[in-house]
Amino acid sequence: MPESTTTNAGWFARAEAVIPGGVDSPVRSFRSVGGTPYTVVRGSGATVTDVEGREYLDFVQSYGASLLGHAHPRVIAAITEAAAKGTTFGAPTPGEVLLAEAIVGAVPGLEQVRFVSSGTEAVMSAVRLARGATGRDRILKFDGCYHGHADHLLVAGGSGVAELGLPGSAGVPAGAVADTLVAPYNVVPTLDASVACVLVEPVAANMNLVRPTEGFLEGLRAECDRVGALLIFDEVITGFRVGLGGAAEMTGVTPDLWCFGKVIGGGLPVGAFGGSAALLETLAPVGPVYQAGTLSGNPLATAAGLAVLSEVTDDDYIALIDRTRRFGSALCQAIRDGGLWSCVPSAGPLLGLYLAPASGEWSAPSNYPESRAIAETGLYPAFFHEMLHRGVALAPGAYEVLFVSMAHTDAHLDQAVAAAREAAAAVARSL
Ligand SMILES: *Cc1c(COP(=O)(O)O)cnc(C)c1O
Numbered sequence: 001m002p003e004s005t006t007t008n009a010g011w012f013a014r015a016e017a018v019i020p021g022g023v024d025s026p027v028r029s030f031r032s033v034g035g036t037p038y039t040v041v042r043g044s045g046a047t048v049t050d051v052e053g054r055e056y057l058d059f060v061q062s063y064g065a066s067l068l069g070h071a072h073p074r075v076i077a078a079i080t081e082a083a084a085k086g087t088t089f090g091a092p093t094p095g096e097v098l099l100a101e102a103i104v105g106a107v108p109g110l111e112q113v114r115f116v117s118s119g120t121e122a123v124m125s126a127v128r129l130a131r132g133a134t135g136r137d138r139i140l141k142f143d144g145c146y147h148g149h150a151d152h153l154l155v156a157g158g159s160g161v162a163e164l165g166l167p168g169s170a171g172v173p174a175g176a177v178a179d180t181l182v183a184p185y186n187v188v189p190t191l192d193a194s195v196a197c198v199l200v201e202p203v204a205a206n207m208n209l210v211r212p213t214e215g216f217l218e219g220l221r222a223e224c225d226r227v228g229a230l231l232i233f234d235e236v237i238t239g240f241r242v243g244l245g246g247a248a249e250m251t252g253v254t255p256d257l258w259c260f261g262k263v264i265g266g267g268l269p270v271g272a273f274g275g276s277a278a279l280l281e282t283l284a285p286v287g288p289v290y291q292a293g294t295l296s297g298n299p300l301a302t303a304a305g306l307a308v309l310s311e312v313t314d315d316d317y318i319a320l321i322d323r324t325r326r327f328g329s330a331l332c333q334a335i336r337d338g339g340l341w342s343c344v345p346s347a348g349p350l351l352g353l354y355l356a357p358a359s360g361e362w363s364a365p366s367n368y369p370e371s372r373a374i375a376e377t378g379l380y381p382a383f384f385h386e387m388l389h390r391g392v393a394l395a396p397g398a399y400e401v402l403f404v405s406m407a408h409t410d411a412h413l414d415q416a417v418a419a420a421r422e423a424a425a426a427v428a429r430s431l
Pocket of ligand 1 (some may be wrong): 118119121146148149271
């Protein structure tokens with residue numbers, strides 16, 4: 001193999017030879033939008049640069065792991081300083097205590113957290129804790145919500161009322177999902193006393209953006225309380241993204257357990273799950289629920305996470321949300337001006353992006369089938385490529401959301417709106 005590979009196609013060909021599909025996480029492969037992925041060599045603030053030297057205004061931001069933008073100086077300094085002292089010990093460190101204090105201090109109702117190395121692990125462990133604490137096996141999740149790739153959560157959704165799910169991937173045995181119920185998002189299911197926990201994205205951000213409707217989360221809280229089930233908020237995306245207190249604070253509904261990931265690692269591999277001290281002390285070594293990790297609470301990751309959390313203030317979130325809201329309306333209008341139907345819902349600084357032919361009758365989705373119906377009009381891939389061609393990187397899939405980082409300026413957002421107007425017009429012309 002030539003060491004002098006300089007093109008995206010060249011790097012991706014080399015990647016495909018040694019990494020399945022050329023990627024370590026499927027969405028990156030561009031399979032759902034077509035074409036060859038750009039291979040990133042560096043990022044700075046709101047932009048990333050590929051191996052060909054092309055710079056993109058980046059709305060992927062590592063699917064939400066980056067809040068301050070890429071390569072923030074405070075985060076680099078924190079990681080560098082931590083690395084010089086040793087990268088992992090297998091013993092308690094001050095860094096994990098400081099990050100736990102910062103998280104617990106920011107989220108009303110949260111008393112203890114345990115760190116893991118990914119969002120998947122956080123949710124998987126929270127579910128085990130809920131089962132161990134309640135002595136019940138059944139769990140309930142919602143159609144279209146993503147909770148990482150643990151077997152019992154990789155389950156295909158039902159269509160109507162809550163029903164037992166089917167394996168959502170080859171390699172997941174039916175037995176692994178036998179205790180997983182799947183219910184439609186935004187409908188409060190009726191539970192019984194066999195249910196250990198209800199797991200939900202309090203703002204759904206893995207089926208494009210779907211906001212919780214009025215009363216949905218409140219209804220889940222009441223229904224869980226009625227049957228003694230635990231309510232788990234998967235805040236892997238929303239935690240420290242929609243505000244310091246996450247979606248729980250934003251919606252005013254307090255879960256029993258929280259799952260975090262993405263933002264709290266400052267771009268390094270971290271997850272965490274938490275709740276009341278009484279509940280968390282069901283975990284080993286205090287209680288009977290086993291959970292562990294060689295690199296859990298890793299010093300580099302906790303230093304990066306702490307650098308991010310100590311950098312941002314409530315005012316920064318208010319400004320980000322305000323900037324994003326104006327961007328969302330301008331983006332929607334620009335796409336409509338270009339001749340397509342569009343809807344850009346927001347939840348804090350998270351933006352959804354729905355596109356369809358102007359001839360159809362559409363409205364903002366409130367569940368997965370409605371979101372899928374819009375995605376299946378098939379306009380997103382063309383729009384994605386028209387944007388990429390104009391130097392704006394959206395996620396390469398119609399079910400992701402836009403991540404506007406703290407490093408995106410009004411000028412960046414104006415640039416994206418201008419690109420969207422042209423991109424939409426180009427897509428509309430091709431219909
Ligand atoms: C990304 C994500 C996960 C999984 O986190 P990983 O770090 O990718 O394992 C879980 N839940 C939600 C809501 C997510 O967005």
